[in-house]
Amino acid sequence: MTTKTVALATLAATQLMVILDGTVVTVALPAIRDDLGFGDASLSWVVNGFLLAFALVLLPAGRAGDAFGTRPVFLAGLSIFTLASAWCGLAWDPISLVLARFVQGLGGGIASAVVLGMIAGLYAEPRERLRAFAVLAFVGSIGASVGTVLGGVLTDVASWRWAFLINVPFGIIALIVALRAVEGTPPTGAKGGLLPRGLFAQRRFALANLILLTLTFGGFTFQFVTTLYLQDTLGFGALSTGLAFLPVSVVIAIASLGFSATLAERFGSERVLFVGVLAFVAGMVYLVRLPGAGGFPLDVLPGAVVMGLGFGLAMPQVTALAMGALAPEHAGIGSGLTTTTQQLGGFLGTLIAAGLVTTVGYGAAYASAAVALAAGAAIAAYLLVDAARARDPKVAERVPDEAARL
Numbered sequence: 001m002t003t004k005t006v007a008l009a010t011l012a013a014t015q016l017m018v019i020l021d022g023t024v025v026t027v028a029l030p031a032i033r034d035d036l037g038f039g040d041a042s043l044s045w046v047v048n049g050f051l052l053a054f055a056l057v058l059l060p061a062g063r064a065g066d067a068f069g070t071r072p073v074f075l076a077g078l079s080i081f082t083l084a085s086a087w088c089g090l091a092w093d094p095i096s097l098v099l100a101r102f103v104q105g106l107g108g109g110i111a112s113a114v115v116l117g118m119i120a121g122l123y124a125e126p127r128e129r130l131r132a133f134a135v136l137a138f139v140g141s142i143g144a145s146v147g148t149v150l151g152g153v154l155t156d157v158a159s160w161r162w163a164f165l166i167n168v169p170f171g172i173i174a175l176i177v178a179l180r181a182v183e184g185t186p187p188t189g190a191k192g193g194l195l196p197r198g199l200f201a202q203r204r205f206a207l208a209n210l211i212l213l214t215l216t217f218g219g220f221t222f223q224f225v226t227t228l229y230l231q232d233t234l235g236f237g238a239l240s241t242g243l244a245f246l247p248v249s250v251v252i253a254i255a256s257l258g259f260s261a262t263l264a265e266r267f268g269s270e271r272v273l274f275v276g277v278l279a280f281v282a283g284m285v286y287l288v289r290l291p292g293a294g295g296f297p298l299d300v301l302p303g304a305v306v307m308g309l310g311f312g313l314a315m316p317q318v319t320a321l322a323m324g325a326l327a328p329e330h331a332g333i334g335s336g337l338t339t340t341t342q343q344l345g346g347f348l349g350t351l352i353a354a355g356l357v358t359t360v361g362y363g364a365a366y367a368s369a370a371v372a373l374a375a376g377a378a379i380a381a382y383l384l385v386d387a388a389r390a391r392d393p394k395v396a397e398r399v400p401d402e403a404a405r406l
Contacts, residue, residue, distance in 0.1 A: 003181050004122055004123070006177060006181040007118075007122055007178075007181045007182045007183070008119065008122065008132050008135060009177075010174055010177045010178050010181060010182055011074075011115050011118060011119060011182065012135050012136060012139050013170065013174055014074075014078055014111055014112075014115070014174055015112060015115055015136060015139050015140070016139045016142075016143055017081070017167055017170060017171065017174070018054075018081070018108040018111070018112055019139065019140060019143030019147065020143050020146065020147040020150065021050070021085075021104070021108065021147075021163075021164075021167065022047070022050070022051075022143075022147065023143060023146075023147025023148050023151060024147045024148075024150050024151035024154065024163045024166075025046065025047065025050075025151065025163050025164070026047065026147075026148075026151065027147075027148055027151030027152050027155060027163075028151050028154070028155045028160040028163045029043060029046060029047075031155050031159075031160040032046060032097070032160050035160065036091065036092075036093055036094050036097060037093070037094060038094050042094055042098075045098045045101075046097060046098065046101055047101075049098045049099075049101040049102040049105060050101045050102070050104055050105035050108070051105065051343075052102070052105065053101075053102045053103070053104075053105030053106045053109060054105040054106070054108050054109035054112075054343070055109065055340065055343050055347075056106075056109070057105075057106050057109035057110055057113070058109050058112070058113045058336045058337075058339050058340045058343070059113075059333065059336050059337060059340060060336075061073055061077065061109060061110040061113035061114065061336055062113040062114060062117070062332045062333040062334070062335050062336020062337060062339075063332060063333045063336065064332070065113065065114040065117060065184075065185070065331070065332025065333070065335065065336070066187070066329060066330065066331065066332035066333055067187055067332075068187050069184055069185065069186055069187040070114040070117055070118045070121070070184035070185045070331070070332055070335075071118075071178075071182060071183060071184025071185075072184075073110060073111075073113070073114050073184075073332070074110075074111050074114050074115070074118065074178065074182065074184060075175065075178060075179070076110060076111075077106075077107050077108065077109070077110025077111030077112070077113070077114075078107070078111045078171060078174060078175055078178065079107070079175060080103065080104075080106060080107030080110065081104055081107030081108045081110075081111060081167070081171060082107070082167060082168055082171030082172060082174075082175065083103075083107075084100055084101075084103040084104035084106075084107055085104060085164045085165065085167035085168050085171060086164075086165065086168050087100035087103065087104075088100040088101060088104060088161075088164035089161040089162070089164040089165035089168070090161075104164075112339055113332075113335060113336035113339055114184070114332055114335050114336070115136075115335065115339075116133075116136075116319065116323055116334075116335035116338055116339065117185060117323070117331035117332050117334060117335030117336075118182070118184050118185060118335070119132045119133065119136070119323075120323040120324070120326075120331060120335070121184070121185040121328075121331060122183075126264075126265075126269075126320070126324070127261050127264075127265055129320055129323075129324070130260065130261040130264055130269070130316050130317070130320050131257070131261045131316075133315070133316040133319040133320050133323075134256035134257050134260050134261060134312075134315075134316040135256075135257065136316075136319070137252065137256040137311070137312065137315035137316050137319070138249075138252055138253045138256050138257055138312075140315075141248065141249045141252040141253070141308070141311065141312075142249040142252075142253070146242070146249075147242075148239070148241060148242030148245070149239060149242035149243065151163055152239045152242065153239075154166065185328070185331050185332070196330065196333065202325040202326060202327075203325075204321060204322075204324075204325040204383065205322050205325040205326060205334065207379050207382070207383055208318050208319075208321040208322035208325065208383075209322055209337070209338060209341045210376070210379050211273070211277065211314075211318050211376045211379050211380055211383075212318050212319070212322065212338065212341050212342060212345065213341050213344060213345040213348075213376075214277075214345065214372045214373050214375055214376030214379075215277070215280065215311065215314060215315060215318065215345065215373070215376060216341070216342045216343075216344075216345030216346050216349065217345040217346070217348055217349035217369060217372045217373075218280055218284060218307075218311075218349065218369040218370075218372060218373045218376075219311060219345075219346070219349070220345065220346035220347075220349035220350050220353075221349040221350070221352070221353045221365060221366065221368065221369035222284070222287070222304070222307060222366075222369065223245075224349070224350050224353050224354065224365075225287075225353050225357060225362055225365045225366060226244075226245075226287075226300065226304070227241055228357060228362070229290060229300070229362050230244055230296070230300070233292070233293070233294070233362075234294070234295070234296060236296075244296060244300075247301065247304065247305060247308075248304045248305065248307070248308040249308070250308075251305050251308035251309050251312060252308045252309075252311055252312035252315075253312070254312065255276075255308070255309050255311075255312025255313050256312040256313070256315060256316050260272060260276075260312060260313050260316045260317065261316065263313070264316075264317060268384075268387060269317045269320060269321055270317075270321075270380070270383045270384040270386075270387045271384055272313055272314075272317050273313075273314050273317040273318055273321070273380050273383070273384075274377065274380040274381055274383075274384050275310075275313060276309075276310045276311070276312070276313030276314030276315075276317065277310060277314050277373060277376050277377040277380050278310065278377050279306055279307070279309050279310030279313065279314075280307055280310030280311055280314060280373050280376075281310070281370055281373045281374055281377055282306050282307075282310070283303045283304065283305070283306035283307025283308070283309075283310060284303070284307060284366050284367075284369050284370040284373060285303075285366075285370050286302060286303030286306065287300070287303040287304070287307075287362075287363075287366040288363045288366045288367050288370065289363065290362050290363060290366070314380075319338070321383070322334070322338050323335070323338065349369065349372075352365070352368050353365040353368065353369070356368055
């Protein structure tokens with residue numbers, strides 16, 4: 001195993017820990033409420049405290065990565081996350097747990113903010129970089145389903161405290177390996193404030209982030225609405241729901257790790273991205289027609305599989321396009337902003353879906369995601385045409401002449 005592979009595994013494992021933390025804890029919430037004496041209103045802060053701190057620190061941490069180097073920022077974030085996980089597991093009352101979750105969110109956000117930039121710096125060759133981002137796409141997809149299963153097992157077999165304490169040994173191992181194998185990007189003495197102007201001068205970076213916003217909007221909508229449908233309509237339990245998401249994760253793994261990079265090398269990242277987003281739209285449109293009393297094999301699974309195929313094709317491409325458009329001095333803040341885009345897409349998708357499910361129904365929530373993804377497909381089509389023009393020497397020759405005549 002090469003040093004690069006070890007470094008990638010460490011970065012991906014850290015991301016998986018952070019993602020798992022959210023889903024594992026969600027399943028453990030009833031047990032936490034009963035043990036520590038939370039009220040129904042205050043219990044939400046076990047989740048919201050983490051998410052708020054995570055979101056607040058992403059951009060400053062990304063900028064710190066440019067100024068001081070991504071490696072020390074990553075190590076600091078991972079250390080804080082690991083220590084705070086131990087604090088969460090030892091919490092003695094509601095206030096202590098909420099405070100610990102806030103600190104844990106800070107650590108998770110600091111570490112996650114620089115991961116994309118570190119991977120972009122780790123792999124200079126486009127094909128290798130695509131495969132690395134495919135690993136992250138798979139980690140993100142598997143986190144939700146595995147977290148639900150793991151949370152149920154830990155809570156039932158041991159205690160809710162192990163939903164947090166399980167991070168400690170893995171965090172320590174990740175820290176030891178990171179100190180040996182993870183190099184990161186060097187400091188650039190970043191100037192220009194939290195969001196430098198040069199960051200948005202790169203049009204492809206901005207457009208790729210808009211597409212990413214629609215992908216995470218659709219992904220979180222699917223996860224939220226499908227969970228409600230499986231449990232409230234089809235009568236699935238928490239464990240069965242987690243297992244129901246596994247086929248989607250398998251398809252995402254096959255698409256992202258198996259052939260996304262190969263297709264991009266042959267047909268171009270923009271074309272694979274466009275096809276992937278279209279497949280995502282098709283899967284969502286299929287789910288719009290969910291009946292009031294349906295079944296999982298015919299009414300949910302086909303659309304979910306097509307959606308997973310599209311996500312697996314598109315996610316590595318859009319991440320690579322965004323990070324590949326950045327100058328080295330913007331790797332940290334670009335990584336932080338791209339991660340923020342993912343969080344924003346997830347927040348908006350869940351928020352809108354929750355309102356539509358309550359007021360209109362499941363189909364309307366899926367339709368909102370289909371519309372958002374259709375907008376993402378339109379932007380991807382623009383990138384595809386723009387890339388074709390850039391590669392066409394005849395077009396390249398005509399552009400200066402036409403510009404001069406104007």
